[in-house]
Amino acid sequence: VAADPLTRAAAEADDAADPLAAFRDRFVSDAAGVIYLDGNSLGRLPVATRERLGAAAAEWGERLVGGWHDWIDAPVRTGDLLAEQVLGAGPGEVVVCDSTTVNLFKLVGAVLDAPDTPRHPPALVTDRGNFPTDRYVVEGIAAQRGLELRLFDGEPDAATLPCGAGDVVVLSHVGYRTGALADLPALQAAARERGATLIWDLSHSAGAVPVELRASGAELAVGCTYKYLNAGPGAPAYLYVASALQAELRSPIWGWFGQRELFAMERDYDPDPSIRRFLAGTPPILGLAAVEEGIRITADAGIAALHAKAVAVTERIVALHDAWLAPLGFELATPRDPARRGSHVALRHPRAWQITRALVERAGVVPDFRGPDAVRLGVAPLYIRHVDVWDALDRLRDLVARRGHEEFDPSPGRVT
């Protein structure tokens, strides 16, 4: 007789069979028994990264300005590693720099300034549910350039993607709120057919689900490194420009690190022919060292294994939600089809904010809240176990059943 999948014993059995189980020990561990389900906001600290940051600081102390001989290539070197191990891109197509926000600004601007952009004014298109910084960047550029801003409702869908020739579309691969995974190849093909340029934001997908930029014909992408790639708070982000497009695009930020000969200081601005043209200023060398370590752990595990684990753990959350939480007024906001979701699950409840606070302060579970009514459970596949989600949902069920959340202030705080 098969064990009841809703029991803790079944979760323990799945952990015992988990090929990634040993990776958990490669991360700095919890304060006593806290279950950290927010790796999709800020990933955990890898033990190797703590050591590497110490070494990087020592290197700065020893080499001083002489260190730049190597450091200068770190954005491209780290980009190549990320391209090969995580993004399905080629060498020279990815560079690690700046924040996701700034990189998105650079790519949208570069597309709008490209010489072959049609004469009629393009529209800037994104979904109303997209991550705030993506919407703000697009809205800001539309306002600065007097262009139409076209926001659509619902999940991005290839059949209805509202764009035409010359438009610039910005989409997230995995939606930060719902965890829905967009059909990247289909949307990419739809944009191409309509003559629009599509820029992907991979912040919530890279490191947890397969991203095959080249194979799917993706042209442009950005993303952060501090979520599933575990590179740390404020670690530099990345951008991807398919080789075929690099010659015709230039960054709207003309900085000395994008210049062909960086130290030919008397020259006029002449962008480097390679992906380096998308750099702006001095790269953050300590942050880049952390990005490299984060990519190495991800590569050791392998994206296919990480995705399989993400599917298995989110399936357990869905099953436990249906059995325990739906009767308490929760509603699943994430797609039920595992092929259509990333590595987090959003549970809607009218008291989501109070429940989130109560989980953190009374139950030793760290999820996060995304307004207006979602508790988000991120299950970073490198270090979350099946028993972690079993215990977290057991504590959640118990807390809400005895109304333990009602003592908490119902108005959301400054950082949610």
Ligand SMILES: *Cc1c(COP(=O)(O)O)cnc(C)c1O
């Ligand atoms: C986390 C995230 C960002 C973060 O942008 P930063 O500039 O690094 O703060 C951007 N977009 C999406 C979709 C995200 O999930």
